[in-house]
Amino acid sequence: MDMITAVRGFKDILPQETGKWRYIEETARNIFSDFGFREIRVPILEKTALFKRSIGELTDIVEKEMYTFLDRSDEYITLRPEATASIIRAYLEHSMYSADPVAKLFTIGPMFRRERPQKGRYRQFHQINVESIGLDDPRIDAEIILMLTQYLERIKIADVELQINSLGCTTCRPDYRKKLTLFLRGKENDLCEDCRRRISSNPLRILDCKRKNCIHAIENAPKTLDFVCPGCNEHFAKLQEFLNIFGIPFVINTRMVRGLDYYTKTTFEIVTESLGAQNAIAGGGRYDGLVRDLGGPDVPGTGFALGCERILSLVPFKDDDFLLSPDLFIAAIGDDAEKLSFILCNRLRLRGVKVETDYAGKSLKSQMKKSDKLKCRFTLMLGKKELMEKVAVLRDMQSGIQEHLTIDDFEDIIVKKLQERK
RNA sequence: GUGGGUGUAGCUCAGCUGGUCAGAGUGCCGGGUUGUGGCCCCGGAGGUCGAGGGUUCGAUCCCCUUCACUCACCCCA
Structure with a gap:
């Protein structure tokens, strides 16, 4: 097809x-x-x-x-x-x-x-x-x-x-048009086909015909400004x-x-x-x-x-100049973490934070890659170990600095952090 | 409407006027690190070579037709 x-x-x-x-x-x-x-x-x-x-x-x-x-x-x-x-x-x-x-x-x-x-x-x-x-x-x-x-x-x-x-x-304009028409009558043979037609229909258009012969033919034509x-x-x-x-x-x-x-x-x-x-x-x-x-x-x-x-x-701008990168990427490993990620992610969005995540169940490495590619400012890592201790790892993607945060406080902390940087 | 140029991987392009010419880079997916992105290394997927016809033992390559894109004429933003 x-x-x-x-x-x-x-x-x-x-x-x-x-x-x-x-x-x-x-x-x-x-x-x-x-x-x-x-x-x-x-x-x-x-x-x-x-x-x-x-x-x-x-x-x-x-x-x-x-x-x-x-x-x-x-x-x-x-x-x-x-x-x-x-x-x-x-x-x-x-x-x-x-x-x-x-x-x-x-x-x-x-x-x-x-x-x-x-x-x-x-x-x-x-x-x-x-x-x-x-x-x-x-x-x-x-x-x-x-x-x-x-x-x-x-x-x-x-x-x-x-x-x-x-x-x-x-x-x-009618006066000018008459004078122009009069001038053009003698030049018919020097004008292009279109312009010959325009003499009676729209003589002013001939003034900005781009053809060399026409430009030459009307060099001395009366100008609107003189009339x-x-x-x-x-x-x-x-x-x-x-x-x-x-x-x-x-x-x-x-x-x-x-x-x-x-x-x-x-x-x-x-x-x-x-x-x-x-x-x-x-x-x-x-x-x-x-x-x-x-x-x-x-x-x-x-x-x-x-x-x-x-x-x-x-315009001297690039497409990327207007790129809106996410504030946060949530990388989750394991079923429980993925469920929590889904909840956190959408709750944060409701609070106006730009959050991305990945529902394809990929490796941490590939989720990190995605976060990097999207130019996210932070990545939150949620795994089995963290869930048991009720903490999560927040990584600043530019500096690489990581900190452990308790999951319960996380939402408020990230909202605050993002406000500070704005 | 009229000319010229170009059509090869998602993208940018190589490909010797016909005989391993189905390729590179990039992007994508995966691995190198069974829980850590960028740099590096390795692997993989992805093409009826725009389409149709012709010449030939054989066509991405030559010829014809057609379509698309593109630049220009014209005109305009």
């Missing part, structure tokens, strides 16, 4: 890795909480229409990367390729704007995109998502970027670069001012457009050199029209997503 394996691009996160995962998740929760963001948990399955309307029909994500299925009730549903749409949906569905026009939310969980897997790219991957809804002040853009850079610093990720850009708003309206210009200038106040280094990348249609004004990415082709570890921006497009009030929003797998491959 063939072995059933995990679905391509889907990965198990094994016990030795979950310590790191919890660490980056908990650190995020702590920092985000300091900044006033609250955790929200939204479904991983949504009606397909939600993503089509928010991300954009003509984006790569919607055109070819979504896991979309026909549900039994003849409705199309999709495993979420990103979280922003779901969060806005929840924000609207629960009328969160009526309690407070400003909502600062984050969520952590799996996303799904059906791309060809490679380094740093999986079909199920995890993101930490932050959304601030209801504020258009550039201070909030700066604030979430500060929070993001702080987070990366806290988890010891260095050598990253913050890139920012502004895409303009509904007033100035944004005074309002957008000021917004972008203030963002930079605020980033400077906190000494956050950044570079302006006029080519950064990003693959989701809903972005306006601020966009940004955190990129690294040490991740191969998938160099973005976080990305986001402002989406002032999205809430309205999803049927809600006309309120602005801004946010970002962090790729957990990519963060984890950069």
